[in-house]
Amino acid sequence: MKDIQTNTNPQLPKEDFYKELAEQIQVITEDQSFWVTNLSNASSVIFHELNSLAYFQEKPINWAGFYITNPKNDQQLILGPFQGKVACTEIQFGKGVCGTAASTMQTQVIRDVHQFPGHIACDSASNSEIVVPLVVDGRLVGVLDIDCQEKEGFDDTDRIGLEAIAKIIVDNCTW
Numbered sequence: 740m741k742d743i744q745t746n747t748n749p750q751l752p753k754e755d756f757y758k759e760l761a762e763q764i765q766v767i768t769e770d771q772s773f774w775v776t777n778l779s780n781a782s783s784v785i786f787h788e789l790n791s792l793a794y795f796q797e798k799p800i801n802w803a804g805f806y807i808t809n810p811k812n813d814q815q816l817i818l819g820p821f822q823g824k825v826a827c828t829e830i831q832f833g834k835g836v837c838g839t840a841a842s843t844m845q846t847q848v849i850r851d852v853h854q855f856p857g858h859i860a861c862d863s864a865s866n867s868e869i870v871v872p873l874v875v876d877g878r879l880v881g882v883l884d885i886d887c888q889e890k891e892g893f894d895d896t897d898r899i900g901l902e903a904i905a906k907i908i909v910d911n912c913t914w
């Protein structure tokens with residue numbers, strides 16, 4: 740078992756925080772290739788580390804995890820490893836924030852989920868959301884979904900940081 744350092748300095752600016760988080764995720768995923776294992780530990784680190792950052796003390800993260808492309812239906816996402824409350828198990832491509840990220844393969848930064856047409860409310864505590872597609876050779880293998888209890892929880896700094904983390908996760912798994 741590697742000695743994994745999981746206590747990022749809570750005062751770090753978000754840009755620096757995401758660099759440290761990316762290094763942690765590289766360390767916890769580089770010796771494993773099974774996606775269940777890597778997505779499980781990645782969701783835990785992302786959830787706990789984001790919530791430890793001073794910035795997110797005022798904007799708590801209530802859900803962080805993954806939906807993967809359903810192996811039995813390539814137009815549907817199915818719930819993967821996550822931290823947070825029980826969530827909906829299936830999302831059609833094109834539906835909700837996750838399905839939009841899946842069908843467009845573009846990160847969705849949603850400042851107010853109540854303004855997003857078709858938003859799927861799994862946890863009523865969520866008020867903003869970011870969804871980052873996981874893409875391998877042009878194929879959507881899943882999405883990283885993070886929900887925040889306050890509006891405007893995420894911005895372009897989160898998008899850049901989380902897209903880099905999504906790439907590390909994609910590269911360290913066999914799909």
Ligand code: SME
Binds near residue numbers: 830838858859862868
């Ligand atoms: N809100 C998401 C559904 C997933 S939950 O947030 C965990 C959506 O609209 O796709």
